[in-house]
Amino acid sequence: MIKLTIDHSEVVVPEGTTVLNAARQAGIRIPSLCYLEGVHVVGGCRVCLVEVEGAKALQASCSMPASEGLKIRTNTPKVRAARRTVMELLLSDHEGDCQTCTRSHDCEFLAVAHDLDIRDLHFTGAKHHQLTDESTPALVRDSAKCIMCRRCITVCSDIQATGALWAQDRGFECVAAPAFGQNLDRVACVQCGQCAAVCPTAAITERDHIERVWAALADPHKHVVVQTAPAIRAGLGECFGLPPGSLVTGRMTAALRRLGFDGVFDTNFTADLTILEEGTELLTRLKAALVDQKPVAIPQFTSCCPGWIKFAEYFHPDLLPNLSTAKSPQQMFGALAKTYYAKTINRRPEDIYVVSVMPCTAKKFEAQRPEMNASGFQDVDAVLTTRELGRMITQSGLDFTALPDEAMDQPMGMSSGAADIFANTGGVMEAALRTVWCLVTGTAFPFEKLHVAPIEGLEGVKEISITIPSTVPEWDFLKGQTLKVAVAHGLANADRLIEQVKAGQKAYHFIEVMSCPGGCIGGGGQPRFTTNDVRRDRMKAIFAEDEGKQVRMSHENPAMATLYRDFLGAPLSETSHHLLHTHYQR
Numbered sequence: 001m002i003k004l005t006i007d008h009s010e011v012v013v014p015e016g017t018t019v020l021n022a023a024r025q026a027g028i029r030i031p032s033l034c035y036l037e038g039v040h041v042v043g044g045c046r047v048c049l050v051e052v053e054g055a056k057a058l059q060a061s062c063s064m065p066a067s068e069g070l071k072i073r074t075n076t077p078k079v080r081a082a083r084r085t086v087m088e089l090l091l092s093d094h095e096g097d098c099q100t101c102t103r104s105h106d107c108e109f110l111a112v113a114h115d116l117d118i119r120d121l122h123f124t125g126a127k128h129h130q131l132t133d134e135s136t137p138a139l140v141r142d143s144a145k146c147i148m149c150r151r152c153i154t155v156c157s158d159i160q161a162t163g164a165l166w167a168q169d170r171g172f173e174c175v176a177a178p179a180f181g182q183n184l185d186r187v188a189c190v191q192c193g194q195c196a197a198v199c200p201t202a203a204i205t206e207r208d209h210i211e212r213v214w215a216a217l218a219d220p221h222k223h224v225v226v227q228t229a230p231a232i233r234a235g236l237g238e239c240f241g242l243p244p245g246s247l248v249t250g251r252m253t254a255a256l257r258r259l260g261f262d263g264v265f266d267t268n269f270t271a272d273l274t275i276l277e278e279g280t281e282l283l284t285r286l287k288a289a290l291v292d293q294k295p296v297a298i299p300q301f302t303s304c305c306p307g308w309i310k311f312a313e314y315f316h317p318d319l320l321p322n323l324s325t326a327k328s329p330q331q332m333f334g335a336l337a338k339t340y341y342a343k344t345i346n347r348r349p350e351d352i353y354v355v356s357v358m359p360c361t362a363k364k365f366e367a368q369r370p371e372m373n374a375s376g377f378q379d380v381d382a383v384l385t386t387r388e389l390g391r392m393i394t395q396s397g398l399d400f401t402a403l404p405d406e407a408m409d410q411p412m413g414m415s416s417g418a419a420d421i422f423a424n425t426g427g428v429m430e431a432a433l434r435t436v437w438c439l440v441t442g443t444a445f446p447f448e449k450l451h452v453a454p455i456e457g458l459e460g461v462k463e464i465s466i467t468i469p470s471t472v473p474e475w476d477f478l479k480g481q482t483l484k485v486a487v488a489h490g491l492a493n494a495d496r497l498i499e500q501v502k503a504g505q506k507a508y509h510f511i512e513v514m515s516c517p518g519g520c521i522g523g524g525g526q527p528r529f530t531t532n533d534v535r536r537d538r539m540k541a542i543f544a545e546d547e548g549k550q551v552r553m554s555h556e557n558p559a560m561a562t563l564y565r566d567f568l569g570a571p572l573s574e575t576s577h578h579l580l581h582t583h584y585q586r
């Protein structure tokens with residue numbers, strides 16, 4: 001441990017702690033714009049300057065390691081003057097349309113200016129030239145609002161291994177943008193939105209679908225249904241001041257009903273369906289390999305994360321046969337809403353308008369992929385992020401925290417606990433293991449509280465091997481086999497794992513990949529600001545939701561039996577293939 005003094009008080013911190021974090025630990029919040037937990041330190045914004053006894057120049061506290069005996073002052077006239085100058089210079093160049101900016105309520109840049117009590121701007125002159133990039137379905141970039149903190153660049157390269165954004169131009173014109181100042185659709189951006197999630201201003205935001213949803217809700221010819229992704233219920237409360245990890249499933253349902261949706265449903269319904277389709281696909285691949293000795297693509301990879309799918313298409317096209325053909329739960333829901341559900345309420349597919357609420361920006365991209373029109377129409381019409389739904393509820397005047405708990409509509413609102421945990425890294429794998437184990441062995445899932453601890457938590461890559469001791473007759477070729485599975489979250493982690501698999505250093509049967517750190521609970525569309533503590537709180541809430549359910553296994557969801565009996569036939573049936581499975585593009 002290291003002992004140092006910050007503002008006359010002694011602080012003891014573990015070795016490797018930065019001065020910025022040591023101060024935070026001591027209850028002193030040093031302002032910062034570029035600092036980001038868990039990635040390499042840029043030290044670029046210079047807002048976190050502090051005085052260090054014995055040093056001539058002020059130091060950036062985010063990049064300075066705490067050392068024994070260090071004496072730090074965070075609030076001297078020299079520090080205050082320097083921080084103000086830095087902020088005034090940044091403000092002088094910034095497009096100041098705060099009144100109408102989508103980030104005005106949670107702009108970190110504005111908050112630092114407020115905290116430093118900046119009342120006069122001493123620098124005026126030319127402004128950064130504006131360049132708006134609306135080339136992708138998921139994201140909008142506004143270069144006039146970029147303050148070159150480089151958080152987006154760091155996340156895009158360090159966490160997501162995509163390198164879609166870099167510092168372009170020099171000096172006054174320097175901006176975070178794709179190479180040669182091109183638009184995002186010209187580079188290998190997977191539209192995960194992690195850049196938008198960490199941007200302190202409105203330089204990168206999700207493409208807004210709010211107005212199109214209001215228009216659909218006001219259209220008397222449309223039957224408007226909404227599906228809510230597993231992660232929303234553990235994040236939405238933060239838009240209304242509730243602490244991270246507040247479960248708001250019932251209040252969210254009540255709010256959606258009051259906004260005017262004709263059916264309030266659950267993506268979890270089709271998460272259960274995904275397990276049945278994808279689990280059956282895995283068993284079919286294993287049978288083909290082990291019994292029929294056919295050359296099949298193993299490991300199978302999960303396919304519900306659209307950022308991961310795009311990453312595989314861009315960077316690992318040789319792995320496309322390994323991706324499960326199962327569509328994501330979002331897209332399965334859209335296809336079924338305009339067919340199965342439309343039939344039950346006697347409406348035409350074109351009369352149904354499907355809105356998704358997703359913690360993810362890439363879901364906006366996924367919804368408009370040309371393959372995603374199994375109903376004959378675009379299966380999902382609009383995708384709202386958690387943040388956008390929060391804004392709609394605020395616009396409507398509802399007092400979210402005072403709403404009663406309400407239940408979702410049927411038949412597409414029923415789900416198991418296994419569907420809930422899709423939201424957490426490792427959750428899709430755990431859900432699949434629960435079902436595959438039970439179907440193959442005919443015995444109870446042997447893990448405490450049904451949780452497969454080695455694949456839970458925030459470790460970047462996790463794995464487990466499970467030996468199948470006995471089987472029901474249908475699956476006797478699996479008796480004594482050891483099933484090896486792995487889980488990766490954050491595309492850089494996934495990339496490292498894939499390289500090991502390709503090099504023959506690792507071998508698995510099934511791999512879950514989620515683009516965003518923590519899985520969907522840490523998605524690019526979730527309320528800002530998602531730290532690891534926030535991720536842990538949301539994950540805990542998701543496990544609580546799972547453990548509170550009577551049905552914890554996807555195959556035991558009674559709505560699945562009805563769906564297969566009345567409409568789909570069986571997993572991997574012709575109807576299933578047409579509506580629920582897809583192909584990928586090199």
Ligand code: HC1
Pocket residue numbers: 228229230231232267268270271304305306328329330331358359360363422423514519520521523
């Ligand atoms: Fe996800 Fe999924 S879990 S991808 O992380 O498979 O976005 O929440 O909706 O589709 O179900 C996201 C979350 C979500 C899908 C499901």
Ligand code: SF4
Pocket residue numbers: 139152155156160162163164165188189190191192193194195196
């Ligand atoms: Fe990079 Fe993801 Fe942002 Fe694209 S959406 S620029 S891949 S962080």
